[in-house]
Amino acid sequence: MGQSNDNNTDSQNKMSETGKDNSSKKPKFNFNFYWIYGIIALIFFGMQFLNLGTGAKQTTWEIFERDMLKTQEVNRIVVVNNEQVEIYIKKEKLNDEKYRDVRSRTIGNSLNLGPHYYFNISSVDYFLNELKSAQESYPSDLKKLHTESETRKNWGGEILGWLFPIILMIGLWIFIMRRMSGGSGGGAGGIFSIGKSKAALFDAKKQINITFKDVAALEEAKEEVMEIVEFLKKPQKFTKLGAKIPKGILLIGPPGTGKTLLAKAVAGEAGVPFFSLTGSDFVEMFVGVGAARVRDLFTQAKEKAPCIIFIDEIDAIGRSRGKGQFSGANDERENTLNSLLSEMDGFTTNSGVIILAATNRPEILDSALLRPGRFDRQIGIDKPDLVGREAIFTVHLKPLKLKKDIKPKNLALQTPGFAGADIANVCNEAALIAARYNKKFVDMNDFQNAIDRVIGGLEKKTKIISPEEKEIVAYHEAGHAVAGWYLEFADPLVKVSIVPRGLAALGYAQYLPKEQYLYRTEKLLDEICMSLGGRAAEDIIFGKISTGATSDLERITKVAYNMVTIYGMNNKIGNLSFYDPQKGEYSFTKPYSESTAQTIDIEVRNLIATAYQRALKLLRDKKDQLEAVAKELLKREVIFQEDIVRLIGESPFATTEPQKHKDLAKKARKKSNGASKKKPKPIKKTTKADS
Secondary structure, three states, X not given: OHHHHHHHHHHHHHHHHHHHHHHHHOOOOXXXXXXXXXXXHHHHHHHHHHOOOOOOXXXXXXXXXXXXXXXXXXXXXXXXOOOEEEEEEOHHHHHOHHHHHHOEOOOOOOEOOOOOEEEEOOOHHHXXXXXXXXXXXXXXXXXXXXXXXXXXOOHHHHHHHHHHHHHXXXXXXXXXXXXXXXXXXXXXXXXXXXXXXXXXXXXXXXXXXXXXXXXXXXXXXXXXXXXXXXXXXOOHHHHOOOOOOOXXXXXXXXXXXXXXXHHHHHHHHHOOOEEEEEHHHHOOOOOOHHHHHHHHHHHHHHHHOOEEEEEEOOHHHHEOOOOOOOOOOOOHHHHHHHHHHHHHHOOOOOOOEEEEEEEOOHHHEOHHHHOOOOOOEEEEOOOOOHHHHHHHHHHHHOOOOEOOOOOHHHHHHOOOOOOHHHHHHHHHHHHHHHHHOOOOOEOHHHHHHHHXXXXXXXXXXXXXXXHHHHHHHHHHHHHHHHHHHOOOOOOOEEEEEOOOEOOOEOOEEEEOOOOOOOOOHHHHHHHHHHHOHHHHHHHHHHOOOOXXXXXXXXXXXXXXXXXXXXXXXXXXXXXXXXXXXXXXXXXXXXXXXXXXXXXXXXXXXXXXXXXXXXXXXXXXXXXXXXXXXXHHHHHHOEEEHXXXXXXXXXXXXXXXXXXXXHHHHHHHHHHHHHHHHOOOOXXXXXXXXXX
């Protein structure tokens, strides 16, 4: 019995607890104090514009004189403020049917004692004369009415007149402050929290799961930042030798190379509070807000020390002072930078606070920011080489369901110049393409299509191209292929396509550049000649040129000007470089005279003209081979390196190094043929597999 009673008690307790839980899950009614202001405003507007409380209706002089005054049904006539006349109907006459609308008040059903009607007048004297003349025409036994005059003040209108603009200004100010402070409105500080830091804090409660194992191809950079992590975990190892912890680490590299990913790994490995924000979080339209946020950020960091502050895209506030168009002593951006410089290494020291920053524009940063004592270490993160790309592919291929023949090294060979973000995009696109055709595994053909999409853009299968335009595109791309085939320093060809891709590309040729960092004059000249091969082929075959060489001309113009003005590869200009990294490539002021500028233009034109004549001569000598490649392109739309070898023979400058690329192209060709013979069933009938 005791046990059963206990069980019953337990069940009742559980039911009561469940009841409490269910009741707590009901949506609560949240009262907002602003509703009171809204209700008051509605009452004011109602009293002012809707004339609530009185049942007075507007009428005219004619109706008043004919239906009320002449029939002796008017009790009083009141002239208000010399501009409006109010009519009071006799109480015993309100029961008539024609006064049904004014018999009772608008709010409630009580008897309306007046006024019952009103009309506006332009002049009091004119109204009195009209009233007098109208009553004189009536029989003498009728009672003559006299007017009363009143002066009233419209308190509601006057209050709204001076109160409404103030309320509007306050409301607009609150709205602006809420937007500037991230829409927080209330909360800690309300509108006064605009000077607070916007940094996101990651600590033991809010950890990041990314570690150094998730970062590939950045071994040197990882070694540098891992030392910081080890310093935070085991400071005695360094302090016993007299070493001090670095105050700042600057990650420098092109977009997509893994700077932010490396910072996330530091946050995941360090085990200390980690503040993350971007340079634009300091920028604000109000003067002094950026500097206030910097001070607030370091105040929070000192309380959490030891800790790390990560500022992504620091160039937003770290630009060189005095270089801007509107620079000055009161420039908000310069004030923010000065505050950051003082906090990093000023009169007071910040022990235990490490600054980790990233940028892809180091040339525009202020020299005071880059000096030792602020950013003690500057770590360059470049695009990965062959080994690095293989490691990155290995990381991103893990979550994919792959066929057994997919090897990261083969994919790395086909993606020179790709950054880590590009490789991640290729892997994701390959998985999406495989899923689109209901495949169970991601195969090599999917990766080929993904690489083509990243390089050339989305394939435009439904784009209608006339046979004439298609022939022009075929000869243009064939010109690139044949010209590069017989140039010693041109990059080895992988494949040529005349399938439209992207927004404007009607065709493209894919090459595999070597892993090199220095380029000789011969290499750049061959690249210019190969780029002009498309236009030269159009000129030879059709005797006309088209707009298809626009991107080629943009590229070779930039290369030619760089050769003359930056690399010192011109005899007349000499060993001079006119590039100012802090001003960028395009600037309104040039560091040379007008005569030098004319010489530069002439030399660039001569360089490109010489390369174009060289391309014309080469393709005229190889016209038969040019036509053979173009016809093959018109027939199949996509051809590979082995097809070029079959059509025109081996390249006279072929070496053993491109043999790897040739094998890869051959393998991709077989995969593509296999996919074309047995296409997977697409989701939509109108969608075809990529060739």
